[in-house]
Amino acid sequence: KQEVTQIPAALSVPEGENLVLNCSFTDSAIYNLQWFRQDPGKGLTSLLLIQSSQREQTSGRLNASLDKSSGRSTLYIAASQPGDSATYLCAVRPGGSEKLVFGKGTKLTVNP
């Protein structure tokens, strides 16, 4: 059974710092991996999707990498801003499945 773990559960950094969020998964047989952002009381916003054949994806200040063989992904946020404060969720789509398996998220606080 696929399991997704996100470490740390919470992270607080000063504005301007570069930071890395971690995601690990137990089964490397995946179609893709997605990173989402969730603001309090809101739905999820897709940030980046990495296909199983890809190593990384970039969007603005965000860069996500995927190492399928080791079951790891990282989300790199450059020059963090207070507006980046949110919970970041990682999800994998197991091979042969229509479902997403989610981690519990990392709650990020960027202090001005």
Add this chain to the structure above:
Amino acid sequence: DGGITQSPKYLFRKEGQNVTLSCEQNLNHDAMYWYRQDPGQGLRLIYYSQIVNDFQKGDIAEGYSVSREKKESFPLTVTSAQKNPTAFYLCASSIAKGQGRDTQYFGPGTRLTVL
């Protein structure tokens, strides 16, 4: 203006009542999903549908029911059999089954509270 809408935003239920949560999308997506989110937990899949008039149980389907009569709509009913329904419910949709290329797009959610 394409997207996913959920209503109501807040819903209160008395013990023993059935309630229905609405989810509508105008993205022309084939697949739709219902998730439940509890504090400090990841999302858990309740039901999903890949095509009209067909749906499958997710990991926590007990006490819930769905229908998919139209491509745009995927309502979720929380029945009295669901013992702990207080949670945040999220609906999502994606373009197509297979290929593994599809992003899931989420609605704003409905917060259900049992009184």
